[in-house]
Amino acid sequence: MIRENFLSLLDNNPWEKISGKIKNAGLDDVDRVLKKNKLDMDDFAILLSKAAAERISVLKKKAHQLTTQYFGKARFLYAPLYITNRCINSCVYCSFSEKNDIKRKYLNDTEIANDAEYLHNQGFRHILVVSGEDPIIMKSNYLINTIALLHKKFPSISIEVQPLTESLYRKAAAAGCDGLSLYQETYNRDVYKTVHTGGPKRNFKWRINGPERAACAGIKRINFGVLLGLADFRTDIWFAALHAAYIRKNFWRTQIGFSFPRIRPFVGSYHPDVEVKDNDMLHLILALRIMFPQASLVLSTRERPKFRDMLLSVAATNTSAGSKTNPGGYSDNSTTGQFDISDNRSPSEVIEAISAAGLYPVQKDWDIGLTG
Numbered sequence: 001m002i003r004e005n006f007l008s009l010l011d012n013n014p015w016e017k018i019s020g021k022i023k024n025a026g027l028d029d030v031d032r033v034l035k036k037n038k039l040d041m042d043d044f045a046i047l048l049s050k051a052a053a054e055r056i057s058v059l060k061k062k063a064h065q066l067t068t069q070y071f072g073k074a075r076f077l078y079a080p081l082y083i084t085n086r087c088i089n090s091c092v093y094c095s096f097s098e099k100n101d102i103k104r105k106y107l108n109d110t111e112i113a114n115d116a117e118y119l120h121n122q123g124f125r126h127i128l129v130v131s132g133e134d135p136i137i138m139k140s141n142y143l144i145n146t147i148a149l150l151h152k153k154f155p156s157i158s159i160e161v162q163p164l165t166e167s168l169y170r171k172a173a174a175a176g177c178d179g180l181s182l183y184q185e186t187y188n189r190d191v192y193k194t195v196h197t198g199g200p201k202r203n204f205k206w207r208i209n210g211p212e213r214a215a216c217a218g219i220k221r222i223n224f225g226v227l228l229g230l231a232d233f234r235t236d237i238w239f240a241a242l243h244a245a246y247i248r249k250n251f252w253r254t255q256i257g258f259s260f261p262r263i264r265p266f267v268g269s270y271h272p273d274v275e276v277k278d279n280d281m282l283h284l285i286l287a288l289r290i291m292f293p294q295a296s297l298v299l300s301t302r303e304r305p306k307f308r309d310m311l312l313s314v315a316a317t318n319t320s321a322g323s324k325t326n327p328g329g330y331s332d333n334s335t336t337g338q339f340d341i342s343d344n345r346s347p348s349e350v351i352e353a354i355s356a357a358g359l360y361p362v363q364k365d366w367d368i369g370l371t372g
């Protein structure tokens, strides 16, 4: 049975109150927090403040030291595999919105196997299955069959699909899924309503309880995030952290991680109100590393090569490489992608860059057998 504690936690932490805590933090607060060993959510608000940005070099040093302590030099690579761009939602920031007139496609088993073969030959053993939201995923065994098919070749499979029922998460885990990426997009309920103009995704509560259903179902790794730029990003990241801390506290076997998607060009005309600069994103990543030393911090190819390389050398631990964001994209370019990518390097070029920085690129994530 699903507890609704996280929603009460959300209600007990009004957006404006948290935003005020972040805005009002001063340099003295930052210096005090940086001396502490154990941090709480009030400390995290201080670490996210503009005052903390003035101590960016101290944050960088501390984040790097913690990353090295908990992850050594290993940096983990994965690749997304889009199985469909069909979607019944109307998110104003996404090419796959059902309002956009794009060519839609589901991959059949042969097409999935072709893309999987390509990625396997590139050395990937951790794959992220991505799709738009479509009732067929709930009603048929399409997703579960896809996971089972891919699990024959890939020991580690994550999914980034619509929020599922606990029973479907269980089936997904039984078929070989060990990870979930489910971003709330924004924890600001007003903004959430404005940018999700139609479809089941308008149900804030169903989505926000998704990670908890997945954790109940035994999914081992859960990745949190917000779409940076929809609302005040500092406050949004604070809530993503609160959500992750809640899951970690209640499901101690579940590993947590964070992703940092920034809005990229797509089919549509939405322009975010809030600009998130490179330095802002660096700051968020450093603050999260200091708050959650053991969390995976995940980068996508939305970001430019040089910037990604720098983040990987300091605090990020996982990265996609050679990504295509359209279904069947590794063998066919005729369908529309979800967004434009900024890092067009091949997987081997990304691996080379990681090695050149003195880090160890790892394409095979640790086996489920080792994580319990």
Ligand code: SF4
Pocket: 087, 088, 089, 090, 091, 094, 095, 096, 097, 098, 131, 132, 133, 201
């Ligand atoms: S963000 Fe996801 S749910 Fe929204 S339109 Fe795009 S694919 Fe559909």
